Amino acid sequence: MNRTLATLAAGLVLTTVAACGSSDSDSASGDATKAPETTTITVFAAASLKDTFTEIGKQFEAANDGVTVTFNFAGSSDLVAQIQQGAPADVFASADTKNMDKATGDDLVEGTPRDFAKNTLQIATPPDNPARIASIDDLADSGVKVVLCAAEVPCGAAAAGVEKAAGVDIKPVSEEQSVTDVLGKVVSGEADAGLVYVTDVKAAGDTVKGVTFPESAEVINTYPIAALSGSKNAGVAQAFADHVVGAKGQAVLATAGFAKP
CATH class of the missing domain: 3.40.190.10 (Periplasmic binding protein-like II)
Structure with missing residues (x-):
């Protein structure tokens, strides 16, 4: 009688372990099928950049799976004021160096701004x-x-x-x-x-x-761009700035009539 009980108990233990193993396997399989995480960056850009940056944003998204670029277009002075007041932004593109200098002076910029276009x-x-x-x-x-x-x-x-x-x-x-x-x-x-x-x-x-x-x-306006120090996605923000100054971004800007920096 004791041997029978022992055999039944051992069987129950094995069944429980097997059930747990099956559950862990199902969970791992479920994780593997999850959709990739998405990253969103917000670019504050001068109003005169609306058409070109909208196109450049689409380029950047197409080249970077899971990345979404949103924009806030306005006058550069308004944009830098918003950034100074703590508005969430990852990249700033100004229509002049004066307003970029304001952001740099307040330690809001990551690294050194780069000129990417000129306009008259x-x-x-x-x-x-x-x-x-x-x-x-x-x-x-x-x-x-x-x-x-x-x-x-x-x-x-x-x-x-x-x-x-x-x-x-x-x-x-x-x-x-x-x-x-x-x-x-x-x-x-x-x-x-x-x-x-x-x-x-x-x-x-x-x-x-x-x-x-x-x-x-x-009077020629020079446009600088920089990733912002408050960005929660610093790597992606810097990559967007790199794209703007790179060959594909420059091609879009040239087609729109911007001069090279």
Whole structure:
């Protein structure tokens, strides 16, 4: 009788061990079929980079499985203020060195920013150019409705520079916080002209007419990019910055009309 009980007990132990082994195997198999983890980075980029960076972001995602790139496009001064106030961001691309210097000065940048593009101003008018704008001097004529970027925004600082170079004093009907807002007022017909980047005129196509002026060569905006020290995905953030300064990113920027840094 005791031998029978012992045999039954041993059988139960073996059954329990086998059951546990089966459970562990099933669990391991389940882990192997899990979808790969995804990584999301947020890029704060100047408004004038919207079209190009959207395309570059798609390139980067296609080359890096499981990575998603989200963007916050605005005036560079607004973006750096948001970063200084603790907004979660992984990469900062500015339309000038001045605003990047603010981020660097506050130890918000990882490593050394790298220049990746240059841009110059052009006059944008509605397609029929109702005010007959032919030069920057015409923007100072009374009755001409001109829209500029605010002075603290890179395109506004550049506008002030070309005004000085041309010796004119433009009285804008409004000052905007981003170059896309300036372009929008020209496209909508709210303004006779606006000072925007050559890349914005090119991207706008037939919705505006571009008027070049020689004084624009006196003020060239240089665009720097850097990964941010607060990034929780520092490696991916740096890889995105590398992609922008690399051959594929530079090809997109060149097609849009940006000059090499």
